[in-house]
Amino acid sequence: MSTQIAPPEGTDRKELDRVVIRFAGDSGDGMQLTGDRFTSVSAVFGNDLATMPDYPAEIRAPAGTLAGVSAFQIHFADFDILTPGDQPSVLVAMNPAALKANLKDLIPGGLLIVNTDAFDNNNLEKVGYTENPLTDGSLAGFQVYEIPMTTMTVESVKDTGVNKKEAERSKNMFALGVISWMYSRPLEPTIAWLEKKFAKKPHLAQANVAALKAGHAFGETAELSAFEIKPATLAPGTYRRITGNQALAYGLIAASVQSKLPLFLASYPITPASDILHELSRHKNFGVRTVQAEDEIAAAGMMVGAAFAGHLAITTTSGPGLDLKSESIGLAVSLELPMVIVDVQRGGPSTGLPTKTEQSDLLHAMYGRHGEAPLPIVAAYSPTSCFWAGIEACRIALKYMTPVILLTDGYLANSAEPWRVPSVDKLPDISIPFASQPNAGEDFWPYLRDETTLARPWAIPGTPGLEHRVGGLEKADGTGNISYDPDNHHLMTQLRAAKIKAIEEEVEPLEFDADEDAKVIILGWGGTYGAIGAAVRRLRNRGKPIARAHLKHLNPFPKNTGDVLRRFDKVVIPEINTGQLSRLIRAEFLIDTIGINKVRALPFRAGDLEQELLKIMES
Amino acid sequence: MTESGNDLNGTRGITEAGGGVGTLTRDDFASDQEVRWCPGCGDYAILAAIQGVMPDLGIPPEKTVFVSGIGCSSRFPYYMNTYGVHGIHGRAPAIATGIASARPDLTVWVVTGDGDGLSIGGNHLIHALRRNVNLKILLFNNQIYGLTKGQYSPTSEEGKVTKSTPFGSVDHPFNPISLALGAEASFVARTLDVDRKHLTSVVRRAAAHRGSSFIEIYQNCNIFNDGAFIALTGKEGRSTNRIYLEHGKPIRFGPDASKGVRITPDGRAEIVAVGEAGDANLLVHDEHRDDPSLAFALSRLADGPTGPTPLGIFRAVDRPAYGDGMEHQLRSAADQQGPGDLSRLLNSGDVWTVN
Numbered sequence: 001m002s003t004q005i006a007p008p009e010g011t012d013r014k015e016l017d018r019v020v021i022r023f024a025g026d027s028g029d030g031m032q033l034t035g036d037r038f039t040s041v042s043a044v045f046g047n048d049l050a051t052m053p054d055y056p057a058e059i060r061a062p063a064g065t066l067a068g069v070s071a072f073q074i075h076f077a078d079f080d081i082l083t084p085g086d087q088p089s090v091l092v093a094m095n096p097a098a099l100k101a102n103l104k105d106l107i108p109g110g111l112l113i114v115n116t117d118a119f120d121n122n123n124l125e126k127v128g129y130t131e132n133p134l135t136d137g138s139l140a141g142f143q144v145y146e147i148p149m150t151t152m153t154v155e156s157v158k159d160t161g162v163n164k165k166e167a168e169r170s171k172n173m174f175a176l177g178v179i180s181w182m183y184s185r186p187l188e189p190t191i192a193w194l195e196k197k198f199a200k201k202p203h204l205a206q207a208n209v210a211a212l213k214a215g216h217a218f219g220e221t222a223e224l225s226a227f228e229i230k231p232a233t234l235a236p237g238t239y240r241r242i243t244g245n246q247a248l249a250y251g252l253i254a255a256s257v258q259s260k261l262p263l264f265l266a267s268y269p270i271t272p273a274s275d276i277l278h279e280l281s282r283h284k285n286f287g288v289r290t291v292q293a294e295d296e297i298a299a300a301g302m303m304v305g306a307a308f309a310g311h312l313a314i315t316t317t318s319g320p321g322l323d324l325k326s327e328s329i330g331l332a333v334s335l336e337l338p339m340v341i342v343d344v345q346r347g348g349p350s351t352g353l354p355t356k357t358e359q360s361d362l363l364h365a366m367y368g369r370h371g372e373a374p375l376p377i378v379a380a381y382s383p384t385s386c387f388w389a390g391i392e393a394c395r396i397a398l399k400y401m402t403p404v405i406l407l408t409d410g411y412l413a414n415s416a417e418p419w420r421v422p423s424v425d426k427l428p429d430i431s432i433p434f435a436s437q438p439n440a441g442e443d444f445w446p447y448l449r450d451e452t453t454l455a456r457p458w459a460i461p462g463t464p465g466l467e468h469r470v471g472g473l474e475k476a477d478g479t480g481n482i483s484y485d486p487d488n489h490h491l492m493t494q495l496r497a498a499k500i501k502a503i504e505e506e507v508e509p510l511e512f513d514a515d516e517d518a519k520v521i522i523l524g525w526g527g528t529y530g531a532i533g534a535a536v537r538r539l540r541n542r543g544k545p546i547a548r549a550h551l552k553h554l555n556p557f558p559k560n561t562g563d564v565l566r567r568f569d570k571v572v573i574p575e576i577n578t579g580q581l582s583r584l585i586r587a588e589f590l591i592d593t594i595g596i597n598k599v600r601a602l603p604f605r606a607g608d609l610e611q612e613l614l615k616i617m618e619s
Numbered sequence: 620m621t622e623s624g625n626d627l628n629g630t631r632g633i634t635e636a637g638g639g640v641g642t643l644t645r646d647d648f649a650s651d652q653e654v655r656w657c658p659g660c661g662d663y664a665i666l667a668a669i670q671g672v673m674p675d676l677g678i679p680p681e682k683t684v685f686v687s688g689i690g691c692s693s694r695f696p697y698y699m700n701t702y703g704v705h706g707i708h709g710r711a712p713a714i715a716t717g718i719a720s721a722r723p724d725l726t727v728w729v730v731t732g733d734g735d736g737l738s739i740g741g742n743h744l745i746h747a748l749r750r751n752v753n754l755k756i757l758l759f760n761n762q763i764y765g766l767t768k769g770q771y772s773p774t775s776e777e778g779k780v781t782k783s784t785p786f787g788s789v790d791h792p793f794n795p796i797s798l799a800l801g802a803e804a805s806f807v808a809r810t811l812d813v814d815r816k817h818l819t820s821v822v823r824r825a826a827a828h829r830g831s832s833f834i835e836i837y838q839n840c841n842i843f844n845d846g847a848f849i850a851l852t853g854k855e856g857r858s859t860n861r862i863y864l865e866h867g868k869p870i871r872f873g874p875d876a877s878k879g880v881r882i883t884p885d886g887r888a889e890i891v892a893v894g895e896a897g898d899a900n901l902l903v904h905d906e907h908r909d910d911p912s913l914a915f916a917l918s919r920l921a922d923g924p925t926g927p928t929p930l931g932i933f934r935a936v937d938r939p940a941y942g943d944g945m946e947h948q949l950r951s952a953a954d955q956q957g958p959g960d961l962s963r964l965l966n967s968g969d970v971w972t973v974n
Contacts, residue, residue, distance in 0.1 A: 044971050240970045257961045262629040284952035286959030294746035298713040305717020310629050331707050424962040461702040462630050464681045469697050471705025
């Protein structure tokens, strides 16, 4: 199914190693779709890339307002890149609101492409422009292409039989055509995609294709600057583009296959986690059961029930949902049944910033239950790593008979990057046996533990002779009978903690990458992986020796974590929170840390991190 | 021993017991745990009735799961020698939904109370009923919070004086049967802890029903709300106030069946003297009526169990059970698309090769 596409021939094109483009318009302008199509074509073309959608929580905020601006950023390059880019070098602004909301991010001298048709008095007033920025000289520091996109789109589609509204709605394809010409992207894959999408409405397919071609032709005729970004040198293999949420859904299906257990997902819709539910709902031929529960609590309860019944039980949510699930997760800790709770972190507290990203649920995952209720925490660190994280969380859950919290975030969830598709036969076997025989004479004791892992046996309903009851009341170790004995409670509290702690024996050691003479180590976790990597690259280009490490297991930490950190004079921890990992590291290892903490509900910019790190290194 | 081999349910490696289920006795379903309800509690009678009826249902202990929440009634699973989960407050229907939809081969019972099922867990209860999850839900209604020592519950009558309502409750109570019918439950019944024969017959019917069965069991709390059902259990009330619903028969009750129920022109159910109204004008009870409005009208006959009160099966209709519908989708997806192929899935979409 591979496709080879050559860039358009015959144009004198300037070669670039990387470009960051941001498409911005009204929520109804189709900017996410435009970005997605551009991404797809760039991926198949062979560039390395990273994307970041940025859309409002409102589905359709009033047209033309700042609240309704929807944007999509793509960073693509001829080398391996790590982030969606700090600042766009190209901004496509479909209306004044999009310009006003995004211009501050455009690099000085950057390329600005505007749809002049949308710059009427009404739209200008809506966002508080008293003068038209296209004429008042305020854009002098940028290279501006003023294109009457709506007019030209309407003209280009007039023979396709679409009405005025449909005609105007095709302007995103016109914009895509312009950008495709400028950056040597082929049109054919998008034409094929449009024809499939609008197979039942051929006049819409025709109109969109006409607009796309018109935009491309305009770029060529108007002799807009043209660039070429060669394919990146990636490791050999089969690649596809994937978002974090999709990779996670695939990881969970893979975990189901590799554990030989049916997958059971109970979830309540919540941004930015819902796409995992959507994706898993499509794969019923894998035996995947999905339930859209009546609420977050029910979803967690159903997960517990499905785990008791012998399924690979999952629930997916975001911050507010994790609050609601806490009591059920505590029950799961007490029942010692395997299940995975996925928290796609978003800006908080409360409803917070539903469509934005944050790393502020780490301590919630760690401690957010009453009583002492420890559980393992795994964190994905890049969109594609969500696949690994899904399998790893399930593996730990099954092996140690415990609920596991898997943390991703809104950035990882929605961002896309090329993914070298793993070979299925290299995936680990994570299956465990069900209990099938009495384990205490003629009796079955549900809390008789494995000596090494301290895991209890998993006897599923339907197994004759192993009938047993489990519950949230404290139980006697071994028999599992209700016990109010003080010493037993002390023992069980210790056993539950020891079981989780014991996982450190087998989680992969913390890898670190240090320059000779490095005095400072940057320790990260989760979705800051790319930005930290880019900042480290910049520091090294400046000749600054530095070390870095990234945690994928947050509880327990890899066994060598303390040893690694003690090799350096300074431990710097950048987090999109006020210092949650810092607290854990200090508490666990008595090692002081220096936090870089920005809670803008946006990913770190590599440039900002670089500056902060420089300050710390020189202080 | 036979291999059940149901991959779809994930029961790999599980072997079924040989010998059938015909030889089961009450003892096969009673656990070795000491029963710890207050002496005189209505729960004992219910436990005895359930343990007594289980061997007749033809379902072995290992295929039976009891799920509960929190409250006096929720200790129930510990006393059954089946699989069981004692969950958290109010969430038993959710936990049970997970079990029943993962494993349509199991018979799943939910034991809950008026506080657990109608207050903290009200949302899960109505949604389980709406979905028609294959659950047998036993709601022990004693109109009081027992385990927390005597606060009013969502079925306590208005004006109820309790520890938390020293001046009387100003809450309006739920009618659990009306609530279940409003959620379009496919099986809705009411019975009494002290009427072993009736309780057993209703439970037997509920067990045979595919989908959600909801049984409200009036259960006396002799410590905090003694005599709440005296109008139905007392010497006089027993014969005058129990309206036993029987499918296909005109609804009559009281001494010499002298009273009956008829439907008024505006759709209400009302109690009439049979002699005056005429036998032919009485409502003939039809459990299987698809429309729940007549059953609902019957549920409104008694606002609380203080006068003539219907007992029995209000509604028993066929509707696809949730887990069955889910399993059907899985089977048809596998038939149409072939069984899941992980490599094909991972390599789907726009794929390119780097050499």
